[in-house]
Amino acid sequence: VAHTHSTWATSWAQARRPIPCLGTTHADYFTGAVPCTRPLADDECGDDYERATGAAIVETFAELDPRDVPAVLVASHGPFAWGTSAREAVEHAAALERIAHVAFNTVALAASVTPIPDALHERHFRRKHGATAYYGQLGR
Amino acid sequence: VAHTHSTWATSWAQARRPIPCLGTTHADYFTGAVPCTRPLADDECGDDYERATGAAIVETFAELDPRDVPAVLVASHGPFAWGTSAREAVEHAAALERIAHVAFNTVALAASVTPIPDALHERHFRRKHGATAYYGQLGR
């Protein structure tokens, strides 16, 4: 697991907004939005703070496969990313930072933004991941 | 052809907005707006995805001369640039990235923006390109 306070991903975490999938750079790495945890309750900020943070992340992935979305934003805190190796975790954290910057700009430029269509999303994620991958190398 | 996912040009591509010509830096390289392709239909994201992407670019240039506008934004994806050599293609991609950043700022600063007048545009493009060029060297 790679945990950073990198500028752009942390900005989304502080705004408590998931990062929607607005382009193929995002789709290359993450299936759908990178989610944001709920805020911690006051009594979760006591002695068990670190454990409560982890539990909030697990809760956020109740209906998501962490292999399809290898990162999360912790509300008011910052991003955590993971992978099949330490190197891949760091690569996902670095990709997330770039994606967060471009998504910030996109939201500023477009009055209303809509996530990319499922078919384009699927094409990009599948050409880099899984049994039918044929394009590029992601930390392998 | 140089294809990048550079931050600022990709932001315009993800917002699905052509980059209007807002200054002479732009006019030095591109005649008029740098266009953005239409979004791909779902059935264009299948096995023929890369070919469909190329076809959408060609479609966008139906009434444009690719020598006058040596770059395009592919919607929800990113920029492609070209030139008479690999080096010029990369130079156009780099110029586009800077132009995309300045255009982003300009749009944020100016409540309403209007492209520069044709006469100024023509002057800048022609002093660097074609038989009557007399100013600077662009990758030659």
Added chain:
Amino acid sequence: VAHTHSTWATSWAQARRPIPCLGTTHADYFTGAVPCTRPLADDECGDDYERATGAAIVETFAELDPRDVPAVLVASHGPFAWGTSAREAVEHAAALERIAHVAFNTVALAASVTPIPDALHERHFRRKHGATAYYGQLGR
């Protein structure tokens, strides 16, 4: 004391806005908002200008402990930071600059922003500072 005209902290100072605590990066260093001084009156810009600047800072901390908030924004001017050593003062100035950038982005992304809850704030500040600190090293 470290005084800079660094880009992002100076932007908040020029906007005459305190930087609210919007995330744990901020809470790690500063308890509550980083305050902004009142503007100087015209007669404070005379021969005693530097002294008047200092007096305005002291006035801003009338009800704040400078050890809890080791930095201030001087209105229309820029940030000043301090610490128990020159090195710590510089570290606080550098942290403030990063925090100011992320806060700028957060404000742009979130229609309305609210400071983080006291309990989360307290947890982060206390795990790095004071008798019960157990996390990380801040310039010590």
Added chain:
Amino acid sequence: VAHTHSTWATSWAQARRPIPCLGTTHADYFTGAVPCTRPLADDECGDDYERATGAAIVETFAELDPRDVPAVLVASHGPFAWGTSAREAVEHAAALERIAHVAFNTVALAASVTPIPDALHERHFRRKHGATAYYGQLGR
């Protein structure tokens, strides 16, 4: 004279907005706003384009002393700066770029911005320039 197409100053030039004096960093270098020329007329973009650009700059300084404001924005083009030496011209161009960035951020952060008071402006400019200067060295 130093002419650049630097990102932030060019953004103000493309937006055709003078840069108001929003802080002491600006006041250290420029007395009052850095002005923006009027747009060129179509018939000024012909064979005499470079001369017409110069004439528009001179016109902008009809009631300004170029020693007090050693830079200008040419509308839809970019910044020009000058000084008593080539080195000082470059320094003014570099300072302008930083000032343009901070002013961009300030405008984004503050719903309404007002230039700094004359007294503060005068204090900063005079402590670095002229017979009574006592603070810092500017390219000397």
